[in-house]
C-alpha cells in the first residue's frame with residue numbers, strides 16, 4: 001500500500017468533511033505529536049522508573065499512575081499551544097481548562113482520557129489515549145462555558161484513540177468513515193494501514209468483567225447469559241475476551257466484531273451509573289463504532305444522543321456489532 005500520512009489522508013479523503021480545514025489538520029498533527037511523546041514513555045516505562053503511582057488521587061478518586069500524569073501534562077502542554085483550541089477537558093482534571101489568553105486560540109474543544117487503562121501499565125498491557133473534538137457554540141470573543149463543553153456526542157467534529165501496544169496505532173473518524181494508521185517508528189509517521197474500517201454485523205466475542213456478576217441487575221445477567229448460552233440461537237456460545245483496558249477491548253471488537261459491555265453495577269453504591277465516562281470514553285468510541293457500522297447504547301439510549309449533565313458523568317456502555325448490541329439492549333426494554 002502506498003504510504004499515506006494522516007495529513008495526506010485528511011487532504012485526499014476528508015476534504016468533504018467540515019473538519020478538514022487547515023486548523024483541524026494542524027490540531028490533529030499536534031495531537032499526534034503528543035501521542036508520540038506518550039508512546040515513547042510508555043515503551044520505556046520499565047526502564048525510566050516511571051511505573052507505579054504518584055501517591056496522589058485524581059478527580060475520579062483513582063490512584064494516579066506516573067505515566068498517566070505524564071501523559072496528561074504532555075497533552076495539555078502541547079494542545080493548549082496548538083492555536084486551534086479554546087478549551088480542553090481531561091479525565092484527570094475536575095474542571096475544563098480554558099486555553100490561556102497568552103496563546104492563540106481557536107474554536108475547537110478537545111476532551112480526552114490521557115492514558116486509559118493506566119491501571120494495567122505495570123503489567124505491560126496495552127493502554128491508550130481517547131479523544132473527542134467539539135466546536136464551541138458561543139461566539140469566539142466570549143469566555144468558554146460549560147454550555148460549550150457539555151454537548152451530546154452527535155455534535156462531535158472528530159473522535160478516535162491512540163493504542164500503545166505491539167504497534168502504536170491511531171484510529172479516528174471525522175464523520176466520513178473510520179481510518180486506522182500505524183506508527184512507523186523508522187520514520188516517526190503514522191501511515192494509513194486500515195482504510196475504511198467496518199465492524200461486522202454480528203461477531204463471536206463478548207467482552208465484560210464477569211467478576212462483577214453478583215453486582216449486576218437481572219437484565220444484565222440475562223443479557224450476558226444470552227451470549228454465553230448454548231441455546232442462544234447463534235450457533236455457538238460466544239468466546240469471552242477481556243483485557244481490562246477499554247481501548248484494547250474496543251479495538252479488538254472493532255476488528256473482530258462482537259460486543260463490549262460495561263453495564264451498571266452495584267459494587268460501589270456511590271457510582272450507580274457504571275464506571276466509564278460519557279464524554280471522554282463512551283461518546284468518542286460510540287462515534288467511531290457508528291461510523292464503522294456498529295452501535296453504542298447505555299442500554300436504553302443511543303450514546304451519541306445523551307445530553308451530558310456533568311463533565312465526568314458516567315454511563316453504562318454496550319458497544320460493538322450492531323446486531324450484538326441490539327440483542328443485549330433487548331433485555332433492558
Ligand code: P6P
Nearest residue numbers: 116117118119209244245246247
Ligand atoms: P474493571 C481501566 O481502568 C478502565 O477505566 C477501562 O480502561 C477498562 O475498560 C475498565 O476500567 C476496566 O474496569 O472494573 O473491569 O477493572
